Amino acid sequence: MPYDLLIRHAQLPNRQGLVDIAIQDGRFVRIAPELLNGSARREIDAAGHLLSPPFIDAHVHLDAVLTVGQPRYNETGTLLEGIQIWSERKPDLTHEDVKRRALEAIRWEVAQGTGYIRSHVDVCDPKLTALRALLEVREEVRDICELQLVAFPQDGILSFPGGRELMRKAMELGCDIVGGIPHYEWTRDMGVEDVHYVFELAKEFQRDIDCHCDETDDPHSRFTEVMAADTLMQGWQGRVTASHCTAMGSYDNAYSFKLIRLLAQAQMNVIANPFDNIVLQGRFDSYPKRRGVTRVKELLAGGVNVSLGHDSIMDPWFPLGRGDMLAAAQQALFLCHMSGYEEIQEIFELITNRAARTLRVQDRYGIDEGKPADFLLLDAPSAFEALRLLPARLHVFKAGHEVASTAPAQSIVRRVGENEGTAVTYRPY
Structure with missing residues (x-):
């Protein structure tokens, strides 16, 4: 035959x-x-x-793709203005609107070799409009790519009215991953509780975790260590991811050394998002300006699994992009000083085999x-x-x-x- x-x-x-x-x-x-x-x-x-x-996009926001300029452009280029603009766009979301844009962006990614996508979905919406639409999209695209959905509390779990209940409802509806955003909560104590609640939900629903964590230039933002400690105490090793971790670029070396050892011990994954990280971070600096991207090179050397995401595709946070993970990898190569021959080979792993470990699909990849x-x-x-x-x-x-x-x-x-x-x-x- x-x-x-x-x-x-x-x-x-x-x-x-x-x-x-x-x-x-x-x-x-x-x-x-x-x-x-x-x-x-x-x-x-x-x-x-x-x-x-296939390439893997380990971190993207399909509910927000292709909304750049709606209702206005991000003139300061900051993360906070991006969140404000998104809050102005959210009331206009419809089921059809989310599906149309998400399907278009997925086609862009697939055409450029992406076969697996993990998308965060803003669940700070009493109607959960975007989530319901993307649950349908997840089924409709199974023949061209595999889509994982993260319940993402953009405005906080404790800081947003009914945040806990919305996260639980999102998991009941069928989200694959529990998300969080501890650094955006109103106080440090609330941020710590954000992390604890994420682990509580993950244990209840037997799901993995992927939190936006320490996405700031503030060296005092240290919630990644809380995630690592909870991972070890809850026995969730290999199932937890911290996305962004840009504050690590502002930590002193002594603390970073301790943190990287802790992350390796907890078998945590870290996802860097070169396009958004370089554009959004360092906006409050004069000169020298921080690069914003987490310590990819040092994390890898310390035994931590690292992968990459596109994060935004023409939305309030990043006005450009076409869903090309190879371009994201090239950007990481530049930003992380990984231009040695073996380092270049390793960068390719961040959008293939290492990303497969992050999404826990390595056994069939x-x-x-x-x-x-x-x-x-x-x-x-x-x-x-x-x-x-x-x-x-x-x-x-x-x-x-x-x-x-x-x-x-x-x-x-x-x-x-x-x-x-x-x-x-x-x-x-």
Whole structure:
């Protein structure tokens, strides 16, 4: 019997030499340097291009995507003005509005190779309009990507009227992850209680945790340590994520050393969001200005799992973006001083294998025989070149079915007076 699909001459990340890959019934069934006797209903010659497991967007806000300028633009560029603008937009949310924008952004991400998305959903709304819409979206996009939803209390759990009850209702409706935002509560004591309540809900519903935590330049904001302590005391190791942690860029080195050791002990994940972190943080600085991004390089060296999110796509916090996780990884490379050759390889892991650990899908993720045939083929020969070029995602597959494809751009370079027939087609590698 012929295979459903056969990929010839593909380059896998962290592997020497090209391989052939056979796919049957939505799974990888054979991976070998050469499948001499293989035949398939469809065959693709990868021609030495990189075949990667799907990219993972570990942190995005699909309820807010594509709302930039509605009702106004964020002129100060601060996190706080972004939250204020979102509070002005929220009353106009409708079921159809949220679904339309979210589905559009998901298509953007899938076209660029993203196969897994974790989206935070603002549940500080008595009607839970956005959540109800995104629960439908989660089911509707299963054939092109996997979507996890986080119950996210944008205005606080204790500081927002009925915040506890709304979080519980969100979990009852079917949220996958319990979220929190301790640094945004009115007082430190309320922030600590925010964290404790998140763990209470997680234990009750047997869910993982992903909190926005210490997303500020304030070096006195230290709720990540509270999350780590609760993780250890509640036995929730490997199930807890702290997103942003930008205050870590303002902590002194002695405290950061202690905190990183604690995070590693608690087996916590940290998610950095390069686009928003660099734009929103440091807004109160003159010079020198802080970069805003958490200590990615040091966390990795300390044994903490780190991954990346796009966070915003054309919304009140970040006016640009097109859902490209490879571009987010390239930005992290720049901001975190990770330009060494091995560091560049590691940056690619932050949107693939490390992100799979964060979302806890690693057992069914990756290019291995027996696993679901989820992958993308890039117009580049290696992870190094992919991060340099941000190339076209030639083919994107989910469970052995092609869900997106992109033709690579070409440039023609010619001397003055030279006709097109004798000009050189330009390729960047």
